[in-house]
Amino acid sequence: MTHSVTCTSLSFAWPDGTSVLEGLDASFGPGRTGLVGVNGSGKSTLLKLIAGRLAPVDGAVRVAGTIGYLPQNITLDTTMRVDEALGVAARRAALHAIESGDTAEEHFETVGDDWDVEERALAALGELGLGHIGLDRTVGEVSGGESVLLRLAALLLRRPDVLLLDEPTNNLDLYARRRLHAAVASWPGVLIVVSHDRELLELVDQVADLRAGGITWFGGNFSAYEEALAVEQEAAERTVRVAEADLRRQKRELVDAQVKLARRRRYGQKMWDQKREPKMVMGMRMRAAQESAGKHRMLHEERLAEARERLDEAVEAVRDDDEIRVNLPCTAVPPGRSVLTLRELEMVHGARVTGGYDLYGPERVALVGRNGAGKTTLLRTIAGELAPVSGEAAVHVPARFLPQRLDILDGELSVAENVARFAPGATNNLIRSRLARFLFRGAVADRKAAALSGGERFRAALAALMLADPAPQLLMLDEPTNNLDMASVRQLTTALESYEGALLVASHDLAFLTSLGITRWLLLEGGELTPTTPEAVGAMAG
Missing domain, CATH: 1.20.20 (F1FO ATP Synthase)
Incomplete structure (x- = not known):
């Protein structure tokens, strides 16, 4: 039997009447397919339709084989044991009961032919770098990135014929990403992955470009797609x-x-x-x-x-390749000027930076490290959102911080009104002329922040920070490429090319960091900030 996914005249609209897909015909066969498209084109919606999480308005989805689906946003009960999250708790308990001498028939029925379930579960964890957590710990004891890999391990154990992955590397550190990449590279069945992770998309066999409600197919990986x-x-x-x-x-x-x-x-x-x-x-x-x-x-x-x-x-x-164009001369920092000072910093949640660290002039610094190392806590402490327990975190220039959640925007205010909050002295005409450089032209600037797509929301948040008064001479970004499509990542890179201040970026996306012209790489590990290189980071992650 050839496993496949077939969409016939597939249409979907949200309850308010907004159409997402209309009359889509597509077929996914064996191999790895990268599903790409701009934010709002319907990629995640299509995966949910295939997985049966949404019902189409018209048309049909036919899946030949079993389905495994890893959604973009994963929430697991923190009190659940690891073996429960993997779906093997009942068989494992029955197996242990039999091994202890309990020969009740229901135990044998529960185990069935799966006598090596425990070994397979531990092997699946080990394959994804989770061998150290075991089967008896609770989900609350593992990190957010490890919980994503835990869900993937559960899918691998089930051995579905069709695997659907929606932005699987979001919130994964470099080490976890490499584990996931290896799992994808060895996947034997039908795999459809939505991702902005270029390294992951280089592993696919073909690219399906979802645009204007239709799919255009390109053979090869993402580089071949870009060339074509x-x-x-x-x-x-x-x-x-x-x-x-x-x-x-x-x-x-x-x-x-x-x-x-x-x-x-x-x-x-x-x-x-x-x-x-x-x-x-x-x-x-x-x-x-x-x-x-x-x-x-x-x-x-x-x-x-x-x-x-x-x-x-x-x-x-011809595709809309609009680029953000920013000219902010007030953000320039003279070489040698002190921008940031850290001294014997102890932070909340037990995070710390021993010794001292100084940032001077228009440096571009990449902050890397494992999940849980304290990168977000450090950025929030520098931004003044968290008070240090002890030590010093002193910023000597105007600074702004863009968090992962983009919660600096008021959803009830328009894009223009949100920017005005950060630049109260600017006229409406000045705000609108500057917003046009961030691709918010005309009536689009009057849309409420709550109604924006993910990419638009990110651009609006970035505009609010970069157009703030006073202009930021230190810009801090926490995982800025999470949930952005490839076009939005390119727009962000272009905007940051024009930025003349100091830049401090925490990210697991090596390709994105490399594109920014990083001047210094810092690894946060065990409370120490140490210089590193992209090659060393890549080698450690591998």
Whole structure:
């Protein structure tokens, strides 16, 4: 039996009538498929429809085989034991009962043929780097990243024929990511993964690009997809240029035709006025000229309309590659100026930074380390959101902090109103002109923050911080690429290229950090901030 997923005329809309998918036809066969698309295109919705978590408005999903689904947001009961989370608790308890001499029939029925369930469970944990947690601990004793891997281990134990992963590397540190990458690379069945993690997408066999309610297929991994897309877009842009030239030519020909017809009308009127020919003959000529003129005009107008239609189709094929463009000279920090000082810092939750650390000038610093090492706590302490238990965390320039949750926005206020909160002295016109650089143009700036997509919400939060008064000369970002599509990540990178202040970024996304032009890499581990390199970080994670 060939395992597969088939979507036929699949349509889905939210209760408020917002359409997400309409008449989608797609088929996913054996192998690894990367499902990509801009925020709001319907990727997560499609996975939920395939998994049966949502019901389509119309059409059908047919799955040949069993399904395993790892959602984007995972919540596990913290009191649950690990073997319960893996779904093997009952069989394990029955096995232990039999081993202790209890030969009740229900124990044998529970175990069935799965006599090696405990060994397989421990092997699945070990494969994902979770061998140290065992089967008897509670979920509350493992980190957030480990709980994601725990859910994946549960799926691997079930051995589903079709595996659906929605942003599986969100909140995973580099070490956990590499474990997940290895599991994906060795997956033998049908796998569909939605992710912004470039390293993960390099492991897929094909890319399904969900755009405008339809899927375009590209063979190969994400790099092959980008190359094919670049060729396609270059051809589309050439088509636009040809269509624009054709439209200009048709407009000129229409004007020329109108000039010629006007001359003929003037000549005909002159002949009529001078009465050089019999009235009947002149009338016939005038009617013939009018009919000819009408046909001529209609012909050119039809050609012009066709040229406009061709241009519209050509423009539609070119993707919107708008980039955030920021020019904030007030953010510049002179080389050598002291920006941040840390001294013998002890923080809440037991996190600490022993010794001292100084940041000078427009440095770009990457903060890396395992989940639970204290990166977020450190950033929140520097930002003043958490008071240090002891020691010093002193910021010497205007600073802003963008947290993972993007909770700096008021959902009831518009984008423009949110930015105005951070720059109370700026005029409405100034705010709107600056927001346009963050791709919030016209009425879009009046949309409430609560109604924004994930990518839009991120851009709005970034705009609020970077357009703040005073302008931030130290910008701190905590896992900024989580939940962003690839286009939004590129927009973020472009925006940060224009930023002239100091940058402190905590992230597990090595490709993103490398693109920022990082000048110093710092590893937070065991309460120590130590210099490192991207190569060393990658090697440690491997």
